[in-house]
Amino acid sequence: MEVGEGEVLEGFLCPVCRQDCSSVTRLQAHFEERHSAEDHVVLQSFKGFLNKAKKKFLNEDEPDGGSLRPRSLLTSLSPSRGLEDDGDALQEYQPNNPWNWDPPPPGPWRNHTSHFKRVRSARIDSFVAETNKLLIRLDKLLTDLPTDPVKRKAHERSIVNWAEDQDVPLCPFCARSFSLARRRHHCRLCGGIMCQECSLMLTLQYAKKLVTPIHQGGGTEEPSTVVGGSSSSGGGGGGGGGGMGSLLAGLKRSGSQGSLNSILSVVDSMKTEQHFRACAHCMGRLNARDNQVEQRTSRPILTMYYDKLMEYRHQMEDLLPQYMRMAESLRSGESTYSLRDAEEVRVKLLKKGDSLNSMASRIKNLGANEDGREPPGPRQELLLRRIQSTTSSFLKENVLSLPKLPTQQELKELQERRRVV
Numbered sequence: 001m002e003v004g005e006g007e008v009l010e011g012f013l014c015p016v017c018r019q020d021c022s023s024v025t026r027l028q029a030h031f032e033e034r035h036s037a038e039d040h041v042v043l044q045s046f047k048g049f050l051n052k053a054k055k056k057f058l059n060e061d062e063p064d065g066g067s068l069r070p071r072s073l074l075t076s077l078s079p080s081r082g083l084e085d086d087g088d089a090l091q092e093y094q095p096n097n098p099w100n101w102d103p104p105p106p107g108p109w110r111n112h113t114s115h116f117k118r119v120r121s122a123r124i125d126s127f128v129a130e131t132n133k134l135l136i137r138l139d140k141l142l143t144d145l146p147t148d149p150v151k152r153k154a155h156e157r158s159i160v161n162w163a164e165d166q167d168v169p170l171c172p173f174c175a176r177s178f179s180l181a182r183r184r185h186h187c188r189l190c191g192g193i194m195c196q197e198c199s200l201m202l203t204l205q206y207a208k209k210l211v212t213p214i215h216q217g218g219g220t221e222e223p224s225t226v227v228g229g230s231s232s233s234g235g236g237g238g239g240g241g242g243g244m245g246s247l248l249a250g251l252k253r254s255g256s257q258g259s260l261n262s263i264l265s266v267v268d269s270m271k272t273e274q275h276f277r278a279c280a281h282c283m284g285r286l287n288a289r290d291n292q293v294e295q296r297t298s299r300p301i302l303t304m305y306y307d308k309l310m311e312y313r314h315q316m317e318d319l320l321p322q323y324m325r326m327a328e329s330l331r332s333g334e335s336t337y338s339l340r341d342a343e344e345v346r347v348k349l350l351k352k353g354d355s356l357n358s359m360a361s362r363i364k365n366l367g368a369n370e371d372g373r374e375p376p377g378p379r380q381e382l383l384l385r386r387i388q389s390t391t392s393s394f395l396k397e398n399v400l401s402l403p404k405l406p407t408q409q410e411l412k413e414l415q416e417r418r419r420v421v
Contacts, residue, residue, distance in 0.1 A: 131285045134189050138286075139211045141188060141276065142204075162191045173198035173280060187279040200283045201275040210286055302380075305363050306387065312356040313394065319349050320398055327403045330411060333418030342405050353399040360391035 012027040013020055016035050021027035140159045146152045165184050170177050171194050178184050178195065185199045186192065278286075326342040364384050366376065376384065406414060 127285070127288075131289050134282055134285055135211055135289075137189055138207055138276075142207060142211060156188050160188060160191045162186045163193050165193070168193040171195040171198055185277055187282055188276045189278050189282040192279050192281075194279050198280065199277050200280060202278045202283065202286070203275055207276060210290060302363065302366060305359060305366065309356060309359040309363065309387070309391065312352050312359060313391075316349060316352045316356065316398065319345055319352070323349060323402070327405055330406055331403070331414065333411075333414035333416075335415060339405065339408060339411055346402065346405065349399065349402065353395055356391060357395060360388050364388040 012022055014027065014030055014035070016031075019030065021030050137160055141156060144155075146155050163186065165178075168178075168184070171182075172192070173194055174197065176182065176195065182195050184193050185196060187194065187199070188202075323342065323345045326337040326345060329336050330339060330342060364387070366384060
């Protein structure tokens with residue numbers, strides 16, 4: 001600081017009174033105590049000057065290249081840290097600094113929603129198209145299905161092009177080679193080749209359910225949709241029975257109609273005439289489509305249980321006024337109602353209350369001990385508990401507080417007393 005002609009003072013000098021304070025902190029405290037009543041513009045300019053000086057002393061000036069140096073520990077612990085952020089320079093985040101309590105700045109990000117929608121839409125379109133092809137082929141297979149095994153095989157080959165045997169040396173599912181004991185089998189929906197153990201059987205009943213329009217409603221039964229080629233036994237087995245049936249199934253091959261193997265194939269086809277052979281891929285698509293239809297059309301089990309519970313409750317609410325009138329009339333000695341009818345109504349009420357309580361217990365324990373079912377979420381658990389508590393309150397108020405009926409002897413005494421009065 002220049003004072004007179006050629007005289008320069010050095011140090012932490014106050015710009016107003018020129019007092020040497022020996023440090024930045026003392027200079028700032030001196031200025032705020034002694035010169036706080038000065039002009040506000042002068043005070044702000046002095047604070048800006050102090051900030052620049054502090055950055056200069058702490059080696060935090062921004063280089064010409066524009067790179068930011070990390071803050072020192074002294075700056076992180078400085079009480080006047082709020083005065084440093086003048087907006088001219090950004091501070092770099094230090095992930096390894098234990099004194100840095102600020103959250104890390106957000107890194108670069110990219111929105112993948114549009115890409116996800118494109119990929120998802122393409123996959124859904126492909127899945128729907130392939131599933132519709134399978135349903136169309138299945139509908140054609142069911143239309144005018146011959147009962148004769150030979151004609152039926154020709155009917156199936158006319159709808160779906162079967163793969164050539166020489167083009168598939170190995171089973172695409174188990175990667176085992178075909179031989180005399182492991183024959184080739186064709187999928188009736190896609191024409192692919194697989195072995196006996198890897199093939200599945202689509203029942204005729206389930207096939208009709210799949211091609212039935214949704215608005216007409218499918219079959220309400222749960223048929224045996226898939227029969228494993230190697231584990232099915234009995235009449236619907238597809239050639240995979242036990243004992244001699246397994247041996248014959250292993251010996252037959254697709255050949256001329258005049259050979260013994262062709263005769264065995266015809267016999268086997270007569271046994272499995274109610275099934276369509278399919279591969280795992282086609283069965284997976286059909287089962288997924290059927291599950292989606294079931295989820296849209298079928299009602300949840302909780303809804304069915306709750307409807308049954310409300311049915312029991314409405315029946316009790318219809319019987320309660322009738323029983324109360326009968327009980328009051330009998331206890332008054334009137335002969336309007338008979339004691340036997342009142343007892344029957346009471347028994348009905350108790351049975352309905354029992355059914356109501358058991359249904360509420362089933363709703364409360366829904367999903368708790370069920371295998372293969374997802375456990376209920378917190379909101380569903382709250383709903384189940386509220387249904388249970390509401391049912392318990394209803395039973396306490398209406399069933400446990402039912403008035404008792406008089407006995408036959410008490411009823412006679414009441415009627416005699418009423419006649420005397």
